[in-house]
Amino acid sequence: MALPKVGSIGEYIREQRTQAKISLRQLAAAAGVSNPYLSQIERGLRKPSAEILNQIAKGLHISAQALYVQAGLIEDREPDSDVLTAIRADTLITERQRQVLIDIYESFRKENRPGAPDEDARTAKNAHPTPEPHGNDAGSSPDDEAPLPEELLTALKSFTETSAPPAPAANGHVTPETKEG
């Protein structure tokens, strides 16, 4: 029983990798695994061990827990892992900063759903406590506030979209034209 449906772990890894704009071989090298194996993992043909998973997480600069949760190896019973909750609970930033952070985070989230109605149900296991972007209890200022200048948000968005993360060494001259394709 090959049971190729190892779950969304492969898709998730590939997604993160492509989002990070790095090649399969680059990630493989960064994670210390072989390229073909990573390829098979991403396509769900192999079930990586915890060790491999951990190394891939490091290579992707993401929390290993995120991968384990995706792989279904950890019960996602972690309400604390909600960014919004954590931000709201933080006492070391000002109210203003809090609002800015929340706005930016939500903006990112919106960016990531380009209208695709097919939201993965597997990730929906973690119900986020803020279904509405606006209208929250934590607000010392009236809800009429202007969250963030759109220029700023736009700048942040474009920055996260176009920037090229790890410069691929000094091998040959690769001109990263921030071109998507």
Added chain:
Amino acid sequence: MALPKVGSIGEYIREQRTQAKISLRQLAAAAGVSNPYLSQIERGLRKPSAEILNQIAKGLHISAQALYVQAGLIEDREPDSDVLTAIRADTLITERQRQVLIDIYESFRKENRPGAPDEDARTAKNAHPTPEPHGNDAGSSPDDEAPLPEELLTALKSFTETSAPPAPAANGHVTPETKEG
């Protein structure tokens, strides 16, 4: 090789099992693994996969994370459980967005202590026994590229500082042209 000396993971499992006063076979049954295999795991002769580890954790009624940490498969940075942790663990944003958020948050934190004694109000909420604390990691990984354009950060800072705090009222648009004093 062939002597994977998996470390304390085996001892840890056996410890937990004996503390729970259950036999090897009982735990094996509860975890859904074979008795001999569990025996080998406990003695460090085999390196269990994440799946097996997860099942053993369930059989022991302990957090899977505790086992992963013991196995060295997870960085034990959970005690923070603050905004940074949540951001790092978030699976719904891209790597790029993650770094941006982290940068902004840290920038805010720095803003708030204009020279005050550095104090970290960390909320200790570790619910699982971690007898062997591993190295602690603080701050974003510096081995990467320049985080955020300073223009952006500066704009954010000035925005959070200059925006009218408790009485914005009907302000409509807020154009942060606060370049001058």
Added chain:
DNA sequence: CCACGCTGCTTGCAATTGCAAACAGACTGG
């Protein structure tokens, strides 16, 4: 044009996981 470097994918193969079956010791009791 073909070499070169890059992208990812497919193929054999060593090493490993994980299990079923059988083994050794201790304790109970007929």
Added chain:
DNA sequence: CCAGTCTGTTTGCAATTGCAAGCAGCGTGG
């Protein structure tokens, strides 16, 4: 004394992981 039942352990094997090597496609440029 031997049957029965625990304890944990060892042995052989199917299935799988994970990798080195090689394949095919794409874009650049000598």
